[in-house]
Amino acid sequence: MRILLAEDDIMLGEALQEALIAQGFAVDWLKDGESALAAATTEDFDLLVLDLGLPRRDGMDVLTQLRQRGKEVPVLILTARDTPPDRIAGLDAGADDYMLKPFDLGELGARIRALLRRRAGRARPEIRHGELRVDPAAQRVFLREQEINLPRREYMLLKELLDHVGEVLTRDKLEASLYGWMEEVESNALEVHVHHLRKKLYPELIRTMRGVGYLIPRLED
Ligand code: CA
Numbered sequence: 267m268r269i270l271l272a273e274d275d276i277m278l279g280e281a282l283q284e285a286l287i288a289q290g291f292a293v294d295w296l297k298d299g300e301s302a303l304a305a306a307t308t309e310d311f312d313l314l315v316l317d318l319g320l321p322r323r324d325g326m327d328v329l330t331q332l333r334q335r336g337k338e339v340p341v342l343i344l345t346a347r348d349t350p351p352d353r354i355a356g357l358d359a360g361a362d363d364y365m366l367k368p369f370d371l372g373e374l375g376a377r378i379r380a381l382l383r384r385r386a387g388r389a390r391p392e393i394r395h396g397e398l399r400v401d402p403a404a405q406r407v408f409l410r411e412q413e414i415n416l417p418r419r420e421y422m423l424l425k426e427l428l429d430h431v432g433e434v435l436t437r438d439k440l441e442a443s444l445y446g447w448m449e450e451v452e453s454n455a456l457e458v459h460v461h462h463l464r465k466k467l468y469p470e471l472i473r474t475m476r477g478v479g480y481l482i483p484r485l486e487d
Pocket of ligand 1: 273
């Protein structure tokens with residue numbers, strides 16, 4: 267899961283980035299509205315966390331432009347503008363949720379999970395796939411009710427594939443959902459993560475589509 271964070275306050279941005287990474291997201295952080303709009307227009311993000319008071323282009327304008335360009339990425343507004351007309355304007359401009367500063371980082375994570383869950387077409391918080399169960403809030407994975415400990419990136423990869431069961435995800439898409447822009451990716455990192463997941467869970471869970479990417483096939487009825 268890849269999140270674009272648009273926030274010009276350095277201290278808050280750092281805290282947010284750190285908290286979201288710890289909650290299992292890949293986070294790209296931009297500090298002005300113009301570059302956030304450009305990035306959200308040209309790249310695929312699963313969610314945009316958008317401050318309203320941004321330099322170079324106001325957050326409301328970023329949101330309006332994105333929707334005009336037909337971008338459907340879920341947007342969660344973070345702002346200190348707290349009058350009801352502000353909130354109404356934000357939601358009516360196409361935001362999916364709205365949090366007032368100061369806010370609780372745990373609550374922010376929960377709201378993000380709710381938005382992503384809906385986007386993936388799920389209402390249930392847990393993900394089940396055969397004998398596999400994932401609890402995204404706790405970032406825990408169980409196979410036949412035995413907990414399997416996965417390092418952060420393996421967890422992120424599994425979650426990404428499970429959010430798109432039956433769909434082939436390209437290497438580029440998977441790498442983007444596991445690593446932020448600033449993070450170095452070893453060329454065989456993805457293969458290594460897939461190898462570990464197959465070993466720790468079960469081999470036929472993840473299918474390789476040569477030259478394209480990977481998928482978790484739908485379960486047979
Ligand atoms: Ca700001």
